[in-house]
Amino acid sequence: MDILTIVGIVLALVAIVGGQALEGGHLGSILQLTAFVIVAGGTAAAVFVQHPMSVVLRAVSLLSLAVFDRNQNTQGNIKQIIELAAVSRKQGLLALESQLKALNDPFFRKGVQLIVDGTEPKILSEILETEMAHHEEEGITAAKVWEAAGGYAPTIGILGAVLGLIHVMENLADPSKLGAGIAVAFVATVYGVGSANLLFLPLASKLKIKLKQEVTARTVIIQGLVSLAQGENPRLIQEKLEGYLPAHQRKKEETP
Secondary structure, rough: HHHHHHHHHHHHHHHHHHHHHHHHOOOHHHOOOHHHHHHHHHHHHHHHHHOOOOHHHHHHOOOHHHHOOOOHHHHHHHHHHHHHHHHHHHHHHHHHHHHHOOOOOOHHHHHHHHHHHOOOHHHHHHHHHHHHHHHHHHHHHHHHHHHHHHHHHHHHHHHHHHHHHHHEEEEEEEEHHHHHHHHHHHHHHHHHHHHHHHHHHHHHHHHHHHHHHHHHHHHHHHHHHHHOOOOOOHHHHHHHHHHOHHHHHHHOOOOO
């Protein structure tokens, strides 16, 4: 679980509400339903016009990735690849079929199945890289939906501010209505700028980072399986794949 996503959102809300309280303001003064409807509805409408439904739905489903980490155990995958390489050197590639049930990652399992089916290393690499590239492209396109929302929200907030000022100008003769109009004008801007810079844009960036991590994990699998199919030494495969790990996760060489 990525607790920093939740902490960041909560901290942003606490900072805004706390700052408002320190200035002697009241929470009710920044809770304006009209402003919220204008910003939220206008931003959603702009996003819907820009993107097809399938992309928007994927963007919504991708939100879970910002909070929950998918099972990308790169160290574990490297260990499994080394074990499979050892089995194939002793018993042949066909012996890997008995190991398929132990593989929980569908992408990993598909690659091993292709090896068992006798797929050439070059073709194996092309198949898996194509699937990986398509997965990455779909994810990045979905993340850009939130990036687009972060671009539209401030402008819609300004639109809400203009509407609020129009309401003020229409009721200059009635002072009792001026306060509400001005409140909507300024709060709409706060909602637009705040949602863009505290929610939409950070979410888009985090999703892109998570997707990049998934690509790295799948690259490790592809490189490992291609090396396995080529009959490389398990020790050599391990040295090659550990280069993808962060420095603190790599095995330190024992000093004599």
